[in-house]
Amino acid sequence: MPEDKEFKVIGTRPIRHDGIDKVTGRAAYGADIHFPDMLHGKVLRSPYAHARIKSIDISKASSHPAVKCIITSDDLPLVEDTITELGETVINLKYLSDNILASDKALYKGHPVAAVAATDPYAAEEAINMIEVDYEILEPVLDVRQAMEPDAPVLHESLKTESMGKGEDQSQNVASHSQRKHGDLEAGFAAADIIVERDFSTATIHQGYIETHNATAQYNEDGELTVWCSTQGAFGVRDQLSKILKMPVSKIKVVPMEIGGGFGGKVQVYIKPIAALLAMKTRKPVKMTMTRTEVFEGTGPAPGSYIRVKLGADKTGKITAAEAHLIFEAGAYPGSAVGAGSLCIFAPYKIDNLQIDGYDVVLNKPKSSAYRAPGAPNACFASECVIDEICQKLDMDPIKFRLINGAKEGDRRCDGPIYPKIGYLETVEAAQQHGHYAESIDKTPNGKLRGRGVASGFWMNGGGRSSVTINVNADGRINLIEGSTDIGGTRASIAMQAAEVLGLSSEDIMPAVVDTDSVGYTGVTGGSRTTFATGIAAINAAENIRAQMIGVVANHWELKPSDVKFKDGTFLAQKNGEELQMTFKEVAAVAGGPLVGSVTASPGGAGNGFATHIVDLEVDSETGKVDILRYTAIQDVGRAIHPSYAEGQVEGGVAQGVGWALSEGYLYNDEGHMTNASFLDYRMPTSYDLPSIETVLVEVPNPGHPYGVRGAGEVPLVPPLAAIANAVSRAIGVRMTELPMSPDRVLEAMGSI
């Protein structure tokens, strides 16, 4: 069993391989690219949230002396209005293409309409303002409930609702309705001693990566396109460029530069096809970077949502029935995270009778995109708050409630699958035993109101394809070539797994993230898959190398490979009563030529992730401001390869959760213009807004990984919203149901304004 293994490298905290480049400013990010003869691209964006584009006149802009090229949607190849497989997802090509450059309609303020390449960025900016667009302004729809009304303004005349539930009269803005049910809902609620039903809403929010999107493209006379960019997945960019530009994938090379954060928001392409098209037309390198405002207005936010949850429990605290309606903002085109939210909403619990309805609704906001456990934070905010209210009404400890209802191996998840070995209850028990929970909280010190909140969360975690090549050098150190963009220390966590197999130190491995011509297909750094799936590819490649080296040693000693054993980095055998041994480095030296092991893995078996969080906070009853006093995050990570970077995932997720709960949200005026599209007005937590965050890593090894790894990156953003809302609600004695819980909302709930 994995838990009995003793590890030499796994579980230690070596310095990451790319660390020195990143603390000295030498690491090259996408915007650091520079070519002496490059042009600069700039996008003209729609000033209206909903408008028909009647005509675009580029004649004045074309006369600008610095302008080399102007493009509109007419310059994009026509793609079919059809659903197609793209890498590991399914998309409608017409929507994908129209989101790059609007064709008939602009569907959100910030929707690209045209683009310019000029000799300097200022000229490009001047030129886009000289493009004349004739718009027919249409009424925007900015709220999903309003968008579902039969007489709501329609975004896509051709959209038809895909429905898995009962047919209803709905507006054309409902892209899909899904339904999951099992058991007998009516009987379940009839058996309940207590039922709580509430509506919740969460604001549209942004991933908030500090590096804005960028792309530099170059097109050669032989038809080869190269794109240097910031992305979570170079192969995904190649796939999207291939579909949008109608070019074969083999003609496209995507070079993933260092990436300044993504959180799901750097999977979808925006300016990359535009830079490519401008480069193809001008035959010059074209560089583009977004401003922060463009990022807010023109790139995927996380969906705002309305969720209704009804939960019944008997007086012993056992859940008897659960029902949820989730309505998510898809943004301008279909495809919100409502599906994932529907899977996650009750996933930590064993519930016999339930029904979950999910609605994907288009409206005049940017096309929503993934954000760290997409859909799950919204969903679990609603369900975990209702659970807390039930606990209050039953006068039951919220940890005890979770111990009674928590799912374990063999239980059926709400959407069907039977759980394999999972560590949910272990996180709840760890919370119960933690000093934070043991210490009581003084509810009203100095007139301030204090509260404690608890919440749990679930995320599926992903597997999928990853490729790794290992080259053994004559000095015994190895190059590990991979396609997984390193956003948070995965060079280290992947290299350490190869080191463990080969009995080497982390420092003996030299990992390199390379372009799409230089390694096999690798999925995105997302879905909490990288340390798991690329880790398995690295383990398999290392095992391949180990087998080759056993062959080398056997030859050298004139033995059969089966006579040679490998232990702790040393090859051992007995020959004529003599003990023979060689180290990895000695074998590398005698190999007499390069040893190369290349592997593509596509593992399933990504173990599910669970987390339970405890928060203490204080509400200022005069201002409504909430201060986090203490935060403890407990998470099952299966096995922490590099514990510091696993903790880092948890701490970062908590900080984003604090922002989502208390201060972040798109503000819109009636015309559908975002009024806070800057880091000054869109308030992400600073170091001064947060306390120290205590992380407890629980290790219930995942049977689907040789060392027990479970994905760790996403689930830490699931519990904080509800944990904080539960604490605020208990502090002020009023149930909070709207995010963010900004000071004005808190004062309003308290009846102060």
Added chain:
Amino acid sequence: MSKKTHVQTEINGEGIEFLCEPRQSLLEVLRDELHLTGAKEGCNNGNCGACTVLMGDRIVNSCIVLGVEAEGEKIETIEGIATSEGLHPIQQKFLEHAALQCGICTPGFIVSSKALLEQNPTPSEEDVRFWLAGNLCRCTGYHKIVEAVMDAAKALNTEVADNA
């Protein structure tokens, strides 16, 4: 395009002359003209701190300082923090404490932290959190950054004591 201005300044201890347009920010000059790309652009309006550099003894967001304002100043960027002797203790502690994930905000944090420890060699956790509030990090939750800066203060004070 307006006429370019000649600017004479000092960057990381070296005398430097450059030409820039009056509208160019110091960040644009550093990155686009001098190819010192360690300072990053995150917001271009002084809210994220990714472009932090030292100008004299002040920390500034170089995206809201004009290039021409560098005239006669002494500028220090992330590229000047490590010396031929090796990494600065703050850089070393960022590595040891895993105080970075994507790394885009790291140069700004290191420059700000250096200024803090020069002005206040023994900061409390509260001091560190207050001082660094002008630098946004979206990956780490700041916990390990604060630990690294506190530990770097300790290391620097030990260095000072050893040299005394």
